[in-house]
Amino acid sequence: xxxxxxxxxVNRKAPYGTIYALESLEVVLIGAAFDQDVSLAFLDDGxxxxxxxxxxxxxxxxxxxxxxxxxxxxxxxxxxxxxxxxEERGLTEDDLQEITYEDEDDDxxxxxxxxxxxxxxxxxxxxxxxVILSF
Amino acid sequence: MEYHVNGKTIPADEEGYITNLADWDKxxxxxxxxxxxxxMDDERWEVVNFLxxxxxxxxxxxxxxxxxxxxxxxxxPEKGNxxxxxxxxxxGPAKQACKxxxxxxxTGCV
Numbered sequence: 001x002x003x004x005x006x007x008x009x010v011n012r013k014a015p016y017g018t019i020y021a022l023e024s025l026e027v028v029l030i031g032a033a034f035d036q037d038v039s040l041a042f043l044d045d046g047x048x049x050x051x052x053x054x055x056x057x058x059x060x061x062x063x064x065x066x067x068x069x070x071x072x073x074x075x076x077x078x079x080x081x082x083x084x085x086x087e088e089r090g091l092t093e094d095d096l097q098e099i100t101y102e103d104e105d106d107d108x109x110x111x112x113x114x115x116x117x118x119x120x121x122x123x124x125x126x127x128x129x130x131v132i133l134s135f
Numbered sequence: 136m137e138y139h140v141n142g143k144t145i146p147a148d149e150e151g152y153i154t155n156l157a158d159w160d161k162x163x164x165x166x167x168x169x170x171x172x173x174x175m176d177d178e179r180w181e182v183v184n185f186l187x188x189x190x191x192x193x194x195x196x197x198x199x200x201x202x203x204x205x206x207x208x209x210x211x212p213e214k215g216n217x218x219x220x221x222x223x224x225x226x227g228p229a230k231q232a233c234k235x236x237x238x239x240x241x242t243g244c245v
Binding site: 029067 | 192193194195197198200201204205242
């Protein structure tokens with residue numbers, strides 16, 4: 001397993017209006033097959049991707065927000081959300097949907113995947129990566 | 136391509152995945168299964184229904200290893216394994232069962 005690299009997918013855009021958010025999620029799901037150490041970061045308008053209660057009927061596109069809850073099945077269990085980005089948009093962690101994974105190493109206990117971090121912590125997380133893909 | 140079921144024409148892509156999720160019903164599933172050379176029984180319906188429930192909840196058709204893991208969790212290891220699922224769907228449980236379930240091709244399948 002020495003070839004495992006740390007991948008961070010950075011999501012900066014609102015979920016709808018452009019294809020970036022959906023494309024990023026699809027790349028994550030496809031890339032998950034390669035058994036790498038994958039994390040996702042949500043900052044700027046990207047934090048809107050994780051908000052609860054999304055309703056897209058009126059704009060005629062698929063609401064893909066439930067798919068974030070499948071990430072745990074794909075062993076993607078680290079979703080970092082920048083606190084300052086939330087605050088700047090009048091959001092708190094309570095506005096985000098609940099996303100959990102089952103920890104194989106802890107008797108399949110259900111644990112939250114979303115970790116709200118400060119801008120300074122996000123900088124450190126980015127500095128630790130081998131590969132950063134920005135959407 | 137397209138399927139003909141009870142006097143209706145159901146459009147599908149060149150690989151046989153139906154284009155419109157809302158066109159699906161049990162008769163459509165049986166017709167797709169027939170064209171795949173698969174005879175549906177309780178075990179196969181169980182997998183197809185599982186996939187439809189998964190899609191309802193997460194809006195994606197899971198990759199095969201995710202499907203196997205999820206079936207193992209909900210139905211036990213005697214069904215959640217490669218051998219059992221490939222016996223039911225020889226051309227791939229995710230690909231073939233998704234097609235019969237009226238879902239898009241699994242994300243991550245090429």
